[in-house]
Amino acid sequence: MKISIKLFAFAMLMVVLSAGWAFADVAPGDVIDKTNVQKIEGLVPGYIVKWVKAGDMTMKIGKLDYHPMDNLQPAFQDKSNVGRYKIIEHNGLMDVKENKKHPHPHDVKGFPFPEVDTSDPTAPVQMMYNFNFHEYGTWPLHFNDFWLLVSRDGKVKTFEIEAYRIVFDKKATYDHGDVSRFKQPFNYAGTGSLVCNYIDPLKDGLRFVYSPLIRRVKRMSHRLPGSESNFDVYVTPDNAWGGGPRTDIENGRYKFIREQTALVPYLGKKPVTAVKNKNGGYETGFRGTGNKVAIGFEVPGWKGAPWHPDGVIWVKRPVYVIEVTSVNSNYRWGPSEGWIEKDTFAAIFKSNTDVNGNPWTGMYWVRQAFKSDDGKYQDLHFAVQVIVDLKSDKGSVFPNSRREGGFRTVWIKNVQKNLFTRAGFVKFTR
Template sequence: MKEFRKTVMLFLGMLIVLSQAVSVSAGELQRIDRTNWEKIKGLLPESALKWVKSGDMVLKYGALDYDPNQVLPTWVMESKKENVGKYKLTAKKAIVEVSTGKTPKFIKGIPFPDIKMSDPEGAEKVMWNTFYMRDANGPLKTKIDFKFMGRKTGYERSIFVDWYSKPFDGYQEAENWENKDNFESVNQVLVTSPFDMAGTAQMTWRYRVEKEDMLNGYVPAIRRVRRLTPAGRSDAMFGSDFARDDGSYGMYDGAISSFKWKIIGEGEVLGGFIGNKPMRVNKNKDGEWEFDLRDKELVQWSFAKKGGSAAPWFVDSTNWTKRPVWIIEGIPKDPYYNYGRQIIYVDKELNLGHWKVIYDRTGKYWKTAWTMWAMAQDAEKTVNWNAVLIFILVDERAQHATSVDSSPKYINGAKIDSNQFSLAGFTTLCK
């Protein structure tokens, strides 16, 4: 009963705050800082609003010059009609067909386009949609810069990582790929720098059936692949402020069944986008789609500016616009999980996470994370793509932050061989 009252009070408080938000007219982006923060009251989690009020965060706020709903992969837009009422969840939160009760051979786009606030499994469906939105963008290979930053120290160091992933659901072309292991998706993370960490790697196999993720790690010192336990997913990743589970499009990358989920509200929140127009994607010499974001004007870090007042971990060039969201509460079932309750703000239309607020096991506030998205399109407007370019997590207690920065280049790795994700392929990649 005590937990129920706490949830109700939190929900009512959010509704009150959201109702007080002042709308901002479309047009030129407005600067929001400590002098006029009231204009966005109710449009940010309370922890983030405090940053604006203190001067740690300065926003460019207004309407984008395009509708991001029209820059989604074609098959995602089609699935919003075709998949209505087509799938349901089992007791263990796996996806099955309504008509047969069996695991579908393939799921196109997002599985649950018609979520209702009253649905007792609505939160799980929201989180599944974020997984499938990631999958719908196809195979991916990119380079990631883990930036470490402190309030007093500014930029400290970077860990550079190669990322490879391949979905077997969501992405239209995946329907024709061999999938004898019944994977939903697979991914690999390989550290390339600094020298003392180079070769360290992790690989995840995620299944479409009621089965735990399989995690493997490569340890350069012993030159062997070792099985990792899913319980370690809340541990710090490469010594950063991020846990392994903090990733993905929905700001959570663990098993859906590992948490108790609940929709505790809905409303509007400010979502971050890189660029006020869609990015341009082009075909490279290998026939793969890529977009290059080395333009310094697109990504401007506070730590690189002289005389700025914002905290070093903020990206000044982000465009912030109002987005409709589900407010999702997730509570880990594992008593040894490092985090307690998490609140995630998930875009109702784009199925992307914008904000996450993390509490410790005693219920005290600990961390806040947010994302910056790029919506991309080719010149003919026939190829649509989206990606989280920058993901930042701030540990308020340590006054420290880490960013996952993949802004230099994204490549749709259509030619990634599935054998790369076997144990033998993983070992070869790491050597």
């Protein structure tokens, strides 16, 4: 009798456990909403689960017709860099083979750490470098992006920004640079910035800002406090990836948490065709491809928070989860948690807390693949980023160039390199 009771209890436990396992899993074709939200628990960060439970978000589970790794640029599929680089003091990078600290971006082909050993305490920093070098691999870049600040009732503030990015030649003073200017709304239009950085975390970069109000180019500290939102929306370097301070790299303190399977958002099952333009660059934005993403507030019959994009499919992918803090006393965030796609090292989720550890922002990146017909260009980059201010309940959406009037040209030819100098920046002022 005692045995049968034990057997019964064990059987019941197995039933419950198996039921639990069954719930916490999804399959292509599933639509996750508040009625079956338990299926995604553990597969996404807690704030995503909350949004689904609250009816703010519906997730369509899908399957890609391609493998993300296969759509990266060939250099980033290559594993020959394994063992070549290592993380040194101050979160710096060293080329062990060449015995050279802080190698120039042109010398690092593909991911410096194609395979990350998660038992290595520097693993999250390796992921950061992988992310950065993939980003440099897309440059030179010219884009016209849109940022939207969306309130709960669907009111939208639109920001339009034009920018160039390059990796400098090796003889140049800096390693990589950005110039940008706002085109709308009016109160920000004309505001521009010139930013040049080094790979070496301890070398201070350059930041100039042009303010149309004072009609003057003004020197600024190249280090940003990180947590502050720019122009109402959370467009900061630190929110452009899943890790910590990007303009203050040496002050980031990283911790590897775990590796797991997660639901990763993608836009479209197939790669979008990147169109080669007459100047030899490739168009991946609305101009050239007609590539556009609709945001909830403009979709008829939309159910959920108005800042989430339409057409997203969520696919199961392996990810790393890391945690990062900054030891800079000016940093206005507490610990942040980032989810990094395991093989492509792309940022998928990130949550920030305030200095007291209270949840502040939760975000996710939707990714999209591109492939040109001539087979010379292919890549995977983020299509839409959504950042939700958990305190004020409003969303910042970055559909980037996937809006009417937007464009993104990668590998542009004949870049005006002098635009990235203090003297040349005058062209971007008015």
